[in-house]
Amino acid sequence: MRTPNRHPADGKKPITVYGPDFPFAFDDWIEHPDGLGVLPSESHGAEVAIVGAGIAGMVAAYELMKLGLKPVIYEASKMGGRLRSQTFEGTDGIIAELGGMRFPVSSTAFYHYVDKLGLETKPFPNPLTGASGSTVVDLEGQTYYAEKLADLPALFQEVADAWADALEDGARFGDIQQAIRDRDVPRLKALWNALVPLWDDRTFYDFVATSKAFAKLSFQHREIFGQVGFGTGGWDSDFPNSMLEIFRVVMTNCDDHQHLVVGGVSQVPLGIWRHVPERCVHWPAGTSLSGLHRGATRSGVKKIARASDGRFSVTDNWGDERQYAAVLVTCQSWLLTTQIDVEESLFSQKMWMALDRTRYMQASKTFVMVDRPFWKDKDPETGRDLMSMTLTDRLTRGTYLFDNGTFANGDDKPGVICLSYSWMSDALKMLPHPVEKRVKLALDALKKIYPKVDIAGHVIGDPITISWEADPHFLGAFKGALPGHYRYNQRMYGHFMQQNMADEHRGIFIAGDDVSWTPAWVEGAVQTSLNAVWGIMKHFGGHSLPSNPGPGDVFDEIGPIALPD
Numbered sequence: 365m366r367t368p369n370r371h372p373a374d375g376k377k378p379i380t381v382y383g384p385d386f387p388f389a390f391d392d393w394i395e396h397p398d399g400l401g402v403l404p405s406e407s408h409g410a411e412v413a414i415v416g417a418g419i420a421g422m423v424a425a426y427e428l429m430k431l432g433l434k435p436v437i438y439e440a441s442k443m444g445g446r447l448r449s450q451t452f453e454g455t456d457g458i459i460a461e462l463g464g465m466r467f468p469v470s471s472t473a474f475y476h477y478v479d480k481l482g483l484e485t486k487p488f489p490n491p492l493t494g495a496s497g498s499t500v501v502d503l504e505g506q507t508y509y510a511e512k513l514a515d516l517p518a519l520f521q522e523v524a525d526a527w528a529d530a531l532e533d534g535a536r537f538g539d540i541q542q543a544i545r546d547r548d549v550p551r552l553k554a555l556w557n558a559l560v561p562l563w564d565d566r567t568f569y570d571f572v573a574t575s576k577a578f579a580k581l582s583f584q585h586r587e588i589f590g591q592v593g594f595g596t597g598g599w600d601s602d603f604p605n606s607m608l609e610i611f612r613v614v615m616t617n618c619d620d621h622q623h624l625v626v627g628g629v630s631q632v633p634l635g636i637w638r639h640v641p642e643r644c645v646h647w648p649a650g651t652s653l654s655g656l657h658r659g660a661t662r663s664g665v666k667k668i669a670r671a672s673d674g675r676f677s678v679t680d681n682w683g684d685e686r687q688y689a690a691v692l693v694t695c696q697s698w699l700l701t702t703q704i705d706v707e708e709s710l711f712s713q714k715m716w717m718a719l720d721r722t723r724y725m726q727a728s729k730t731f732v733m734v735d736r737p738f739w740k741d742k743d744p745e746t747g748r749d750l751m752s753m754t755l756t757d758r759l760t761r762g763t764y765l766f767d768n769g770t771f772a773n774g775d776d777k778p779g780v781i782c783l784s785y786s787w788m789s790d791a792l793k794m795l796p797h798p799v800e801k802r803v804k805l806a807l808d809a810l811k812k813i814y815p816k817v818d819i820a821g822h823v824i825g826d827p828i829t830i831s832w833e834a835d836p837h838f839l840g841a842f843k844g845a846l847p848g849h850y851r852y853n854q855r856m857y858g859h860f861m862q863q864n865m866a867d868e869h870r871g872i873f874i875a876g877d878d879v880s881w882t883p884a885w886v887e888g889a890v891q892t893s894l895n896a897v898w899g900i901m902k903h904f905g906g907h908s909l910p911s912n913p914g915p916g917d918v919f920d921e922i923g924p925i926a927l928p929d
């Protein structure tokens with residue numbers, strides 16, 4: 365299924381991740397037939413170091429290769445980064461999505477690459493959607509079964525209405541979404557820029573608790589909102605975050621209409637690695653990133669310093685040292701002090717402050733493979749699904765069920781259950797435990813919700829688990845900005861605009877989830893990577909074409925507003 369992102373069935377103009385901080389049409393820029401720009405011929409074939417083979421590194425490398433540069437990718441861990449689809453041992457493509465798993469169709473720059481690679485996507489089995497079939501909400505020991513919101517007690521509808529009213533009342537939600545649909549830059553800037561100073565200092569919880577819509581309801585309404593939330597599930601883990609970050613997610617529909625990539629999302633970064641572009645400057649037909657690298661990336665980077673000739677000296681974990689005119693760093697920014705010895709003078713002290721203040725969310729997932737999608741069997745007494753997508757205040761928090769379809773002979777393929785997907789304190793409860801204990805804890809919690817269902821009896825193969833915060837190459841799942849972090853975000857996001865920087869700070873670029881305004885959503889990582897492509901093109905003396913201006917060409921005019929220091 366080609367993702368219905370740009371042309372929704374309802375005929376309305378689509379909501380996309382268009383701003384609101386920097387309303388630049390990245391999707392149009394990368395789809396324009398004239399290409400992203402041109403580089404002076406003497407720079408053709410020049411090497412650029414790319415630190416990290418996640419989606420940001422891969423997209424930048426691919427686009428820079430098309431412009432005629434030679435990206436040299438370094439990866440310390442697994443290619444694909446936080447788009448990691450792990451295959452259950454011995455199976456033919458039965459996978460667990462350990463990082464990103466559900467991709468809002470508003471992520472149009474990301475889907476540009478998904479579609480280019482011809483990958484199939486389908487609706488993600490989120491709560492109360494057709495794709496999940498049924499949902500069980502289990503709160504304070506009470507269990508509710510629903511196929512749609514209206515099947516739940518009235519209290520839940522009141523919570524959903526209060527959230528919609530709070531957004532309308534506190535942030536002119538409808539007007540902002542209309543400006544996004546219309547791609548009306550002046551209107552969007554006027555509406556959004558008014559919210560930035562009002563909400564940078566305040567938390568998501570503050571917004572909910574002080575909104576008129578929730579204030580007139582009970583504490584229990586707020587609790588339910590935190591546990592069950594909206595769109596993708598419970599959001600109380602985000603309650604301490606900056607409200608601006610939550611606004612961005614809901615205004616750009618990141619929490620809505622999400623698809624999964626059939627066969628695993630890591631096919632996207634790995635597909636870009638192998639893809640042969642239709643058109644490449646300088647490189648012969650048939651060139652791919654994989655080909656340029658002879659099939660493998662270089663290993664992790666341990667040191668980045670200014671070389672005596674003014675270029676950058678990049679040293680990998682095996683001690684190999686190479687010189688580059690530009691470096692793009694896409695790994696999480698804390699790694700610039702914990703994993704990589706970065707010469708301090710490469711960034712200003714204000715930039716270091718921003719890089720180091722980045723705050724990460726923890727996330728843990730535990731998966732099992734099961735013999736078949738048994739949850740679709742009906743309970744003979746109630747006629748309901750035996751088990752459903754489950755949201756609960758218990759340890760598991762979110763349980764997701766993945767039906768992998770049928771074999772050609774009609775047998776069900778093994779199914780996959782994400783027994784538990786949790787964030788922050790709930791993820792920390794799992795952190796010290798080995799996979800077997802995590803599975804046991806999750807099964808024990810689910811037994812209380814489904815006393816009659818023998819989930820363990822269906823488990824086959826070895827379970828899979830992850831805690832991103834336990835991995836030295838990540839240290840956390842994704843950024844979650846705190847109140848007061850807008851200025852740091854703005855510094856990092858705008859760092860690709862290097863024309864007015866001191867010479868000693870130029871030539872090193874940053875991109876990825878940490879630099880993004882919508883962390884935890886891959887679209888932000890892709891968009892920052894495209895900003896870096898523009899910055900690197902400029903660094904080599906190139907420019908975008910007048911027919912297709914790039915992000916840097918309009919940044920001074922429509923970039924994120926500055927708050928006073």
Ligand SMILES: Cc1cc2nc3c(=O)[nH]c(=O)nc-3n(C[C@H](O)[C@H](O)[C@H](O)COP(=O)(O)OP(=O)(O)OC[C@H]3O[C@@H](n4cnc5c(N)ncnc54)[C@H](O)[C@@H]3O)c2cc1C
Nearest residue numbers: 416418419420440445446463464465466665695876877886
């Ligand atoms: C648990 C979880 C759930 C998520 N859910 C969703 C979702 O449902 N939808 C969605 O849109 N997004 C989701 N995301 C976010 C999405 O996965 C990220 O935004 C995106 O993958 C980030 O890509 P990146 O290239 O910026 O960073 P990364 O993928 O982290 O890539 C950086 C790479 O740098 C490498 N590296 C680290 N140190 C070094 C070194 N010294 N030298 C060389 N390489 C190094 C790392 O190994 C890594 O591969 C989720 C993320 C997580 C973790």
